[in-house]
Amino acid sequence: MNKITQSRLLQITAVFLFLQTLIITLSPAVRARTWDVDYRLTQWIALGLWGLFVARAHYDITRKLPDADPYLFPAAALISGWGLLTIWRLDPNFGARQALWFGVSSSVLIAGTRLASIDFLRRYKYILLTCGTFLSRSL
């Protein structure tokens, strides 16, 4: 049941982000009021990256954590994907940086699903928090 719920929510999220990407692609044509313009296509890379990481994380979550909350990951995927595309629309350079962060965080999530125990997160919470803060500042 959790797998189906999560899967359907992610499908809706994918449709939402596809439409968002399509709108961004067509936005120069709307501005110029003609089809004969240079279309922006780089945001499709962001959508592709999002799709790859989310599909992989969804596969791992449903296989290794069948009792996981089915709403949390789709909600996070929607917000992060939406944010990624919005930043990409404003500035592709910042968008690329955001995509990098999205990739890092998704990889950590995917790696996290493979852990047998997550007790060390609680044990070293302040060290991890400090490392995360320094990592954010360094980039």
Next chain:
Amino acid sequence: MTALLVLILRVALAIALYAFLWRIFLTLWQDLKQQGEFLSSQKKPGIHIHAVMENGKDIQHRFIQSEVTIGRDPNCDFPVMDEAISAHHVRISYHHTQWWLEDLNSTNGTFIGKSQVTVPTVLITSDQFRCGGTSFTILVDLVDAKLLN
């Protein structure tokens, strides 16, 4: 034309966003409904108490509530006019899918056979216990075991 197309896409975008929220709301609502139905279906079995007093007089009652007190006090669920029974002598309660017998620090004690009840004890159908000069027999209603689990 391009503006119209993008407007349609934006409307579709908004619909997709609301569909996402609606889907979450619907699933949560169905979960809550299922949980409610499950809890309401968890029936507890009724209990039939048959008391035989020293003078041979017998009284019997059937209870569907989860707690029954027996004693000399008329406010008890099952009042028994026996001088050897305390005002609030014993409690029979349903929890953890079983009926339990618990002595309420009575003066003359409660006995199952010859052993005194000092800790809450599980009761099953046909069990007998004695308070003062009155002996009680318990009959538990049969309920679908699937519901109890």
